[in-house]
Amino acid sequence: MLIAALAATLATPALAQHQHHAMPAQEPEPQQDRHAGHDMGTQEPDPHAGHDMGAMEKPVSPGPTMETPPPAAAGSGPPRAADAIWGAEAMAASREELRKTHGDFPVFWFQGDRMEAQLRNGADIYLWDIQGYYGGPTKRLWFKSEGEGAFGDNPDDAEVQALYAKAIMPFWDVQAGIRHDIGGPDTTHAVIGVQGLAPYMFEVDAALFLSTRGDVTARIEGEIDQRITQRLILQPRIEANLSAQDIPLLGIGAGLDSIEVGARLRYEFIREFAPYIGIEQSWRTGRSADFARARGEDPSVTSFVAGIRFWF
Numbered sequence: 001m002l003i004a005a006l007a008a009t010l011a012t013p014a015l016a017q018h019q020h021h022a023m024p025a026q027e028p029e030p031q032q033d034r035h036a037g038h039d040m041g042t043q044e045p046d047p048h049a050g051h052d053m054g055a056m057e058k059p060v061s062p063g064p065t066m067e068t069p070p071p072a073a074a075g076s077g078p079p080r081a082a083d084a085i086w087g088a089e090a091m092a093a094s095r096e097e098l099r100k101t102h103g104d105f106p107v108f109w110f111q112g113d114r115m116e117a118q119l120r121n122g123a124d125i126y127l128w129d130i131q132g133y134y135g136g137p138t139k140r141l142w143f144k145s146e147g148e149g150a151f152g153d154n155p156d157d158a159e160v161q162a163l164y165a166k167a168i169m170p171f172w173d174v175q176a177g178i179r180h181d182i183g184g185p186d187t188t189h190a191v192i193g194v195q196g197l198a199p200y201m202f203e204v205d206a207a208l209f210l211s212t213r214g215d216v217t218a219r220i221e222g223e224i225d226q227r228i229t230q231r232l233i234l235q236p237r238i239e240a241n242l243s244a245q246d247i248p249l250l251g252i253g254a255g256l257d258s259i260e261v262g263a264r265l266r267y268e269f270i271r272e273f274a275p276y277i278g279i280e281q282s283w284r285t286g287r288s289a290d291f292a293r294a295r296g297e298d299p300s301v302t303s304f305v306a307g308i309r310f311w312f
Contacts, residue, residue: 108134116307125150138167142175147183158183163193172196179209183250188212216244231268246287253287266309278305
């Protein structure tokens with residue numbers, strides 16, 4: 001029996017190994033489809049299908065303040081690298097040519113801002129208001145002229161100005177020069193003023209005048225273009241004239257001499273040419289109104305205007 005039990009013990013591992021190789025490998029049980037019997041055609045699409053869910057969990061970029069800073073050596077080179085290679089003297093001619101062809105070169109501009117007829121109650125007049133300049137973006141020679149007169153007569157109020165202008169800040173020039181009156185009493189004035197573009201696109205022209213007789217006067221003009229369409233533009237305009245003293249020779253009283261308020265509607269057939277119509281109301285005030293009445297004039301006048309505006 002001892003021999004038989006020992007033989008059985010030795011035979012058991014061999015038998016197990018034989019059975020392990022002899023038995024076929026069992027395949028795993030197929031899992032039951034949890035969507036079996038469902039109509040997949042009616043299933044709503046997964047809103048996250050095709051999205052990288054890992055990318056969605058990434059934090060939003062904190063912005064440029066957290067980006068990699070520039071290297072310490074950035075900006076430590078010469079301000080003009082070409083000078084370091086070719087020398088400043090060799091590059092001077094090229095730099096001057098670049099300056100001339102990229103903004104700092106003289107141009108000529110001329111504009112007839114108001115060339116119009118003013119239809120009043122039995123006292124129709126013609127009026128002109130022109131200006132222009134020659135020069136670069138920071139230094140210019142300006143010329144201006146305006147005046148008016150009755151149809152068929154010489155101008156009874158006219159002037160020309162020659163001014164030197166220098167830019168003092170973006171969109172603003174300070175101007176200085178002379179003004180000479182060619183209608184009415186022959187008078188010359190020294191002029192100093194500013195002209196430019198105020199906030200909200202208001203065009204402003206303000207000047208102080210000192211005549212050879214010692215009279216001090218001032219003028220402020222403002223206008224703005226209100227674009228209705230690409231070609232139809234409404235331009236409200238206001239002008240005020242002031243004086244530091246009475247000037248009976250010119251019919252001007254101290255303080256606010258006159259004020260004009262109007263609006264002109266123009267149509268730009270091309271940007272450089274636009275006819276317009278409009279209305280304007282003017283008042284003489286204070287002593288100026290008294291001077292006007294003494295001449296038989298109405299100190300308050302309403303005018304219907306028609307004219308052209310052009311530039312080149």
